[in-house]
Amino acid sequence: MTHVTSETRLVWRHRSRTSEGTAMESQDIARIDLTLVEEGGRRMESTPNGIGIGALRLRKWQIDHIESPEDVFDGYDTYLIRINYDLELEVDSPRVTWFELAVDFRSENGAGEATVIDALPRFGTFSETPKSYVLNRYLNFVPFEDGVSAHALLPASSERVDTFGIGGQRLRWRHVSLDGTGVREGSYSAWVVLHVPTGQVDQRVMFSARYDLIVDPEVEYRPTQVPAEFTLKLIASSDRPETATHLSSAAFELQDDEYHPSVFICYAHDTPLHKTRARQFGNLLVKNGIDTHMDQWDEIHRKPWDFWAYEHINKVDFIIVLASPICRKAFNGELKGTDNRGIRSEARLILDQLHTERDKWTPKVLPVVLPHEFVENVSEMLQPWTTDHYKINQLTREGIAQLLRAMTGVPRYSRPPLGKLPPIARKTSTDDGS
Structure with missing residues (x-):
């Protein structure tokens, strides 16, 4: 068996940015053509009989800025990156027994x-069933039973994936066929938690690949490779959402500027990503005229958090409950022991008010589902299906429009004035028998 590597061709496209800080490439980031190279070093021309083996493509990446634990990773920004890649093989090409993708996050100018x-x-990694993972406090992936809100999902696989380079700059994934039929072609995904110096927005990346295949033992090939290099645009903290288009409702735009509904955000600290998204959501509410209160803005001195929560819950106009697995379990009474005491206390306070004065408190308690979450993580105690819930598809003004209307009482469409019945529909004395 002879090792054969690749010739690389860069296909770089501009990246687009979404308002909540998620960056996606519009097309392929890069492509590596898998070609056979003869021993003399001259690349053989592609012919209809298939000297070209296929290609390894980097597809769209998803990049999320996430919050690092305080005093653990000082001086660094942290990103959760989903790397999507495709292995494409020509019809009737030799079987690929393994292939390797490498990404090198290089430093620049010292x-x-x-x-x-x-x-x-x-x-x-090898699993006969899909597995879900979330990030813990130290930004390591840990298995997670509830896959609804997992940060990463590994599908079932018939291949082994060996990983090299965690803790450094250069990371490699090697896919190895276990049954002798060759590795699967198609789409793959990988996840990286990446630290870069604080404030850095340009990250150089070197993309390379290797592979091995079964060929005629009389044919000799020499490995060759020209890696692809590109610059990844990292978006700093998305606490400053993009300016979105104005709401379509003129009635909303003309409301009294002096009225600012007050809101308390009730949420669980499931993961660093969820905590970051909750703060970004709170920032967006404030920028759109909502007097918002949440714990992350009040961590300035020692305080009794139970009294703090009680005071806010009872004085604000609305309580927003952010859907998440731990929040759902807290409201359902499924959490035990000494963990998650804050969300458990807040859930009991809110449920007690709902039980005591349901007609008053049902319009005040607003279940909200952020873009990374699911409606299934709204507690049944909040009746997400028989009463309203608010799904936020993007953290923009347009994205929270329905929620804003629920707090201001301004409908999207206004009922027109009552008109007169046309003559054909009016009752006359003859019609009523008189």
Whole structure:
């Protein structure tokens, strides 16, 4: 069996940015053509009989800025990156027994080094069933039973994936066929938790690939490779959402500017990503005229958090409950022990008010589902299906329009004035028998 590598061709496209800080490439980031190279070093011309083996493509990446634990990763910004890639093989090409994708996050001009804190798949990953993972406090992937809100999902696989380079700059995933039929072609995904120096928005990436295949033993080939290099645009913290288009309702735009509904955000600290998204959502509410209160803005001195929550819950106009697995369990009374005491206390206070004065409190308690979450993580105690819930598809003014209307009482469409019945529909004395 002879090792054959690749010739690389860069296909770089501009990136688009969404308002909540998620960046996506519009087309392929890069492509590596898998071609056979003869021993003399001259690349053989592609012919109809299939000297070209296929291609390894980097597809759209998803990049999320996430919050790092305080005093753990000072001086660094952290990103959760989903790397999408495709292995494409020509029809009737030799079987690929393994292939390897490598991404090298390089430092530039003596700047601090980027570091891969954790990655998925990990070394020796092999699973007959899908597995879900979330990030813990130290930004490591840990298995998670409830896959609804998982940060990463590894599908069932018939291949082994070996991982190299966690803790450094250069990361490699090697897919190995276990049954001798060759690796599967199609789409793959990998996840990286990446640290870069604070404020850095340009990250150089070197993309390379290797592979091995079964060929005629009389044919000799020499490995060759020209890696693809590109610059990844990292978006700093998305606490400043993009300016969105105005709401279509003129009635909403003309409302009294002096009226600012007050809101308390009730949520669980499921993961660093969820905590970051909750703060970004709170920032967006404030920028759109909502007097918002949440714990992350009040961590300035020692305080009794139970009294703090009680005071806000009872004085604000509305309570927003953010859907998440832990929040759902807290409201359903499924949490035990000493963990998650804050959300458990807040849930009991809110449920007690709902039980005591349901007609008053049902319009005040607003279940909200952020873009990364699911309606299934709204507690049944809040009746997400028989009463309203508010799904936020994007963190923009337009994205929260329905929620804003619920708090201001301004409908999207106004009922027109009552008109007169046309003559054909009016009752006359003859019609009523008189």
